[in-house]
Amino acid sequence: MATTYELLYWPVLPGRGEFPRLIFEDAGVAYVDVGRLPEEQGGGFEAIRGGMGGQGEGFPVFAPPMLIVEEDGRRERIAQMPNICHFLGVRFGLAPEGALAQAQALTLMLTVADVTTELHDCHHPLGKGLYYEDQKEAAVEHTTAFVRGRLPRWLRYFEAVLERGDGAHCIGGRHSYVDLALFQLLEGIAWALPTAFAHHMADAPKLAALRERVAKRERVAAYLASPRRLAFNEHGIFRRYPELDIAPED
Amino acid sequence: MATTYELLYWPVLPGRGEFPRLIFEDAGVAYVDVGRLPEEQGGGFEAIRGGMGGQGEGFPVFAPPMLIVEEDGRRERIAQMPNICHFLGVRFGLAPEGALAQAQALTLMLTVADVTTELHDCHHPLGKGLYYEDQKEAAVEHTTAFVRGRLPRWLRYFEAVLERGDGAHCIGGRHSYVDLALFQLLEGIAWALPTAFAHHMADAPKLAALRERVAKRERVAAYLASPRRLAFNEHGIFRRYPELDIAPED
Numbered sequence: 212m213a214t215t216y217e218l219l220y221w222p223v224l225p226g227r228g229e230f231p232r233l234i235f236e237d238a239g240v241a242y243v244d245v246g247r248l249p250e251e252q253g254g255g256f257e258a259i260r261g262g263m264g265g266q267g268e269g270f271p272v273f274a275p276p277m278l279i280v281e282e283d284g285r286r287e288r289i290a291q292m293p294n295i296c297h298f299l300g301v302r303f304g305l306a307p308e309g310a311l312a313q314a315q316a317l318t319l320m321l322t323v324a325d326v327t328t329e330l331h332d333c334h335h336p337l338g339k340g341l342y343y344e345d346q347k348e349a350a351v352e353h354t355t356a357f358v359r360g361r362l363p364r365w366l367r368y369f370e371a372v373l374e375r376g377d378g379a380h381c382i383g384g385r386h387s388y389v390d391l392a393l394f395q396l397l398e399g400i401a402w403a404l405p406t407a408f409a410h411h412m413a414d415a416p417k418l419a420a421l422r423e424r425v426a427k428r429e430r431v432a433a434y435l436a437s438p439r440r441l442a443f444n445e446h447g448i449f450r451r452y453p454e455l456d457i458a459p460e461d
Numbered sequence: 462m463a464t465t466y467e468l469l470y471w472p473v474l475p476g477r478g479e480f481p482r483l484i485f486e487d488a489g490v491a492y493v494d495v496g497r498l499p500e501e502q503g504g505g506f507e508a509i510r511g512g513m514g515g516q517g518e519g520f521p522v523f524a525p526p527m528l529i530v531e532e533d534g535r536r537e538r539i540a541q542m543p544n545i546c547h548f549l550g551v552r553f554g555l556a557p558e559g560a561l562a563q564a565q566a567l568t569l570m571l572t573v574a575d576v577t578t579e580l581h582d583c584h585h586p587l588g589k590g591l592y593y594e595d596q597k598e599a600a601v602e603h604t605t606a607f608v609r610g611r612l613p614r615w616l617r618y619f620e621a622v623l624e625r626g627d628g629a630h631c632i633g634g635r636h637s638y639v640d641l642a643l644f645q646l647l648e649g650i651a652w653a654l655p656t657a658f659a660h661h662m663a664d665a666p667k668l669a670a671l672r673e674r675v676a677k678r679e680r681v682a683a684y685l686a687s688p689r690r691l692a693f694n695e696h697g698i699f700r701r702y703p704e705l706d707i708a709p710e711d
Contacts, residue, residue, distance in 0.1 A: 269565065270622050270632065273572050273615075280561060289564040291571035298564045311530060314539040314548045315519065321541040322523050328578065329589075336586045337599060338606035339579075349587060349599055356588035365523075372520050382520065 214282040215243070219262045220275045222246035222255060225399075225440075226447030227292040227327065228276045233391045234296060236434040238303035244439070246275075293317065293324040293392075300388025307383035316382050316389050319372065323392045326365050330403060331448045333357050333455060347454065354455045358407035362400070363459070366415050369393060373417040379424065386428075393418075394425035399449035407459045464532040465493070469512045470525045472496035472505060475649075475690075476697030477542040477577065478526045483641045484546060486684040488553035494689070496525075543567065543574040543642075550638030557633035566632050566639050569622065573642045576615050580653060581698045583607050583705060597704065604705045608657035612650070613709070616665050619643060623667040629674065636678075643668075644675035649699035657709045 216235070220228025228246075235242040245262070248254025263272045265288055268279070272290040278298070280287050289295060297317045300306040306316050331339075336353035337346040372381055381389040397418065401408045412419055425431055434440055443449050466485070470478025478496075485492045495512070498504025513522045515538055518529070522540040528548070530537050539545060547567045550556040556566050581589075586603035587596040622631055631639040647668065650658045662669055675681055684690055693699050 270569070270625050271618065272568070273575075273618050287561045287565070289561065290568045294564055294567045294571055297567075298560070301560070310548070310551070311537045311539065314544055315537070317544045317547075318522070318540045319520070321544055325523075332582065337603050338610065340610040341606055349602075352599075353587050356591055360588065360590040368521065368523050375520050 214280060216240065217243045217245050217279040217281070219245045219259050219277040219279070221259055221447070223441070223444075224447035225395075225443060225449070229441070230292050230392050230395055231276055231278065231295045231299060232439075233395055233431065233434070234299045234303065234305060234388050236439075237391055237428060237431050238299070238305060239430055240299075240303060292327075293320045296320055296388050296392055303388075305386070305388040305391070307387065312383060316387060319381050319389045320392055322368070323389070323396050326396055327399070327448050329357065329361060329365075330399060333403070334450050334452065343450075343452075350452075350455060351457070354404070355457050358404055358457050358459045362404070362407055363411045363414075366411050366418060370415040370418050373421065378417060379421065381421075390421060390425055391431075394422055394431075397422045399443065402443040402451055403449045404456060405451075406456050410459045464530060466490065467493045467495050467529040467531075469495045469509050469527040469529070471509055471697070473691070473694075474697035475645075475693060475699070479645055479691070480542050480642050481526055481528065481545045481549060482689075483645055483681065483684070484549045484553065484555060484638050486689075487641055487678060487681050488549070488555060489680055490549075490553060542577075543570045546570055546638050546642055553638075555636070555638040555641070557637065562633060566637060569631050569639045570642055572618070573639070573646050576646055577649070577698050579607065579611060579615075580649060583653070584700050584702065593700075593702075600702075600705060601707070604654070605707050608654055608707050608709045612654070612657055613661045613664075616661050616668060620665040620668050623671065628667060629671065631671075640671060640675055641681075644672055644681075647672045649693065652693040652701055653699045654706060655701075656706050660709045 218228065218231055220226065245254055246259045259275055262277060263275065265271060268286055268288050272288060276292055276295060277288055277290040278295045289298060297320055301313060306313055333354040334343050334350050335346065336349045343350065373379065376382060377384045380386055381393060426435060443451065445451065468478065468481055470476065495504055496509045509525055512527060513525065515521060518536055518538050522538060526542055526545060527538055527540040528545045539548060547570055551563060556563055583604040584593050584600050585596065586599045593600065623629065626632065627634045630636055631643060676685065693701065695701065
């Protein structure tokens, strides 16, 4: 019985939707990117906003990304970016075998997700429901603390994860969905905080090598060069604002 | 073969450690609460701080809580609060059966975890590495936006989850680890933001009923009345500061 996958995410920004997208692309599994369909085919912003309620398809979802899995005559919905990634990673053979090893992979995936949330906090320190323009000053303060404190700690942590493994992969001595997520996180930080990122990455050669390795995987490379890959911009988690490109040292 | 469970978390605050603790207690499964052992028995702050590195036991962990599972002659470590809860919930029969249904439970668990993170942001809007005293003004601003915007949205969301289910349980029509987590979240908000919580909970009768139901479960009730249950205080996620007990309306 064929399975179909529908990914629901905002159409104009990579954000949290890009993490599951990379797994589909790397695994070579077909998916419908609902938000990016034309409106007359059921795509666009309103389709995503409306999709979260999902009348008749189980519990409501708080926010995108959401995944709909249709198989065996049933449509089931799951959400939360790291959860979707873990679910797909396990399904597509991009995760270790066994409940404990999979929980270890998810430990790292959730840690990647924590950093993405902190990246968002850099430009929205006073509230996710307020405009950036109304919290610019606090954003500079928050981002300064972040690039000097949390960011180097996070990068050192993931470098140590690679060192304690086989040096090249996050978990299980082989490529996994966690490596894809870490790649995307590094891409996002490189976009959002280029000065601090370049500075701190000089001390993280294994992370830098992972970033290169993942970008060169055959299907990933083809995807990155395709129009399906959305460019980073000033929406979503990873935003580039000149005033937040703060140096890690005075 | 016997399995032993060691939970590593800071000894003086309920924080994120309390979520897995409640699962052990409700399931009636023995665990070692490492941080709360006397120092001479390997407990205390330093044991937790040092435990994250875990030389020789796999990858390092960024932050507590951490769980060590020892079975079949192996010691394995996992971390990230919602991941630990999911792992234990599945093991102890406090989760639905099947990969998709379990991913739905984890969707809700991660949403509970998101709210706990936003609660922490209320008193630490400018940076997790800075002192509260150095960000009091921003904390008032952030918390005001939170109690008027995000908090009622979150509570309405979970009320809708219960409405769309059987009315009493988050998922699967029966008690699960997600109900325990939602209980603890409600307890934490009631402590940290009592005025706003009382106001908004008037519109969430099913959430209020869930909170009462969980508190009355036999093993949970015994645990809550025991000295093992740590009181909320001014440490960790759920802190009560009079200046942040902001009314949801002017």
